[in-house]
Amino acid sequence: MTINTLAKGGCHREQMACFRKMEKVIVAMQDPDMGMKMRNQRLLITVIPHAMTGHDIITWLTHKYRISEEEALHLGNMLVKYGYIYPLKEPRCLVLRPDESPYRFQTPYFWTSTRWPASELDYAIYLAKKNIRKQGELMEYEKERYSLLHKRINHTWDFVVMQAREQLRASKQRRKADRIVLECQEQAYWLINRPPPGVNNVLDTGLERPNNFSCRVTLNSDYYKREIEACRKALGRNRVKSSICLEGFLKYSEQYLNHDPIMQGCLPSNPWISDDTAHWTMNAEIVPVPTRLRVERWSFSFMELLNDAMGRREFMTYLEKEFSAENLYFWQACEDIRHGENSKIVEKVEDVYKNFLAPGAARWVNIDSKTMDKTLEGIKRPHRFVMDDAQMHIYFLMKKDSYPRYLKSDLYKNMLAKAIVPQETKKSVFPFMRRQRHSSPSPAQTATQAAEEEGLAKGAGANSAAGSHF
């Protein structure tokens, strides 16, 4: 969002990359052979040359780019909004009308991209000209801005007035038609670059962030001392080989591919596409029978199991059978302390001690003595993270021991077998359906499917997409 980011590499990045694209269109429109047909437009008693009607613009765009009229209207509107074409009648209304309204091309001198950004000085000169030419011709908001500029750049005001007078004198030497054209062009330029209040400013590039480095932080010796300390700590950290890490990402993406609705679609159907909420209903927090994909996810990682309410419930049932349910209850109680209200921490820690840690407690958890001592010491001054070590110990106990056995258990296997695999919603022939349903449940797959079919039809040597298989 910076206007000028003179980055460490030192290159001015152009804002508004779309300008280049719009200019290509405009140049094509003015091509002597394939461009638009112009005509002379009568404005009162003067004839303005090289004008065109809104209707002509839309027809040309529709033909040239082979697009619908709606899209041509939208594109034409953008060209007007950004000042590449301006209306002759009602210059303040920057809209492309698909009728006989006359429009003209803006001269490249006044393209927004040519003089970026529009300068305060130039605006002052423009307003001064208007003021001198006809006293009282300035609109209310222009008068306000004029006086504001007068205050702000007062030191160059003589120059402003002198320039304005010079430009007015020069324009008097021109033919009337040329003079009117230039005035129209200049007015159009300023309507875009200094829009009247209430009008959307299309050239707004957001907040200026003039510094990359905030002046709030002074880079003094204290700062460097802290940095050195931080660097020392960072140097000592354990670093894993990148090959191992990268393998991790590949595995994860592959594992979750079928669970990613954008990549693979979802059954029975994606509610955004089919307007059918069946998928959400089937995957609600608690359902009589969960879907197969959901139960599969429980085997991906222990956190997946614990994060799913039904998964937790199933796991609890299993632990009860193994007489180690107190572990999960303890873990849940610790989570509640960690994420719950500050004001309830003392009370909750008390409860946890009574139920799980005190000798002879109803649900006593088996923690090693070192952790137990540390936790008991910490309880004397309870805070949000006082149970962390104990919780971590129990978490790893469950993860290394109970969790793998659960996945091998009949309880889990039966759940997986019972789990629903929803049927894909059939495309129903409903007469009043306005939206076209996707024939395939997986939008991201359509392109590759099509390519695959094409590849098969063509035979060998098809592109790589054709060979992909989801």
Next chain:
Amino acid sequence: MAAEKAEMDALKKECDGLRAQIEAARKAVNDGSMSAASSGVASVGRVQLKLRKTLKGHLAKIYAMHWSADSRQMVSASQDGKLLIWDCFTGNKLIAVPLKSAWVMSVAFAPSGNLVASGGLDNICTVYNIKAASPKTLRELDAHTGYLSCCRFLSDTEILTASGDTTCCLWDLETGKQKVIFTNHIGDCMSLALSPDTNTFISGACDSLAKLWDLREGACKQTFSGHTSDINAISFFPNGNAIITGSDDCQCKMYDLRADQEVICYQDTSLNAGVTSLALSSSGRLIFAGYDDFNCHIWDSLKGEKVGVLSGHDNRVSCTGVPADGMGVCTGSWDSFLKLWN
């Protein structure tokens, strides 16, 4: 004065030396590139998502949006001074929250769905209870000395904020006071993201650095450099082991937390607009990055290739979000519309 300067120079030299050592340690474990590792993975081909809905209702630029944990509701903030809560399935506006200050830059939905928060040039993070009969201001968190660029709820009792005053802050919503202040950035903090296990968070700032912070210790654990301009957007890879950043230098980068370095850079010579926002599909394979060129480009996160584009906005794409269930992606723009694609 000379002695002070000499001390500063010595400290700077020591700092630079340590940084060089860290770089060397990172190089030492760098034994494979992402492109090499992903060469065996099937390409996703061309990803063409369709526009499913356009949500119209805001009257000015949309600056931020955030999905609710139920993947159906979503909140958006616009500089017309309103927060709108939408039911994205029906396209209806459920609740409108009028803001005291129209210069909003960020919005967040609490995981419980009871609260939303917003903030901006007023330097204040305001938390609203939207379950009340009409939206009530629950808290006004006023301690930052710079604009509020991003906020995220940990729960109904804690919220994280990132600010233009270069700090991030953890607040206690019961008392409305700051609990932990995270200082280390030397540029405006623009964006933050919570790790899936909520033990850490990451922040991106105008000093072109991304930092990983430990919520419990209140300290910066890792710093990632490489960008040459402001980092506007940041997000975790779904497994929590990597972060993706988007910057004004027109690039996105993925940094691995365990290898402590950049593993892949998403750049294209034809793209010379800054990245404003990003979101990942639920498997992490696709990155949806919103750019200043009015488009949202889709990257294959593993192969580093541009695989698609979402065009349809008339102005910069300011915010992007994928809901928890991964059904699709929502883009919000300065043209005042939100679009849902999949």
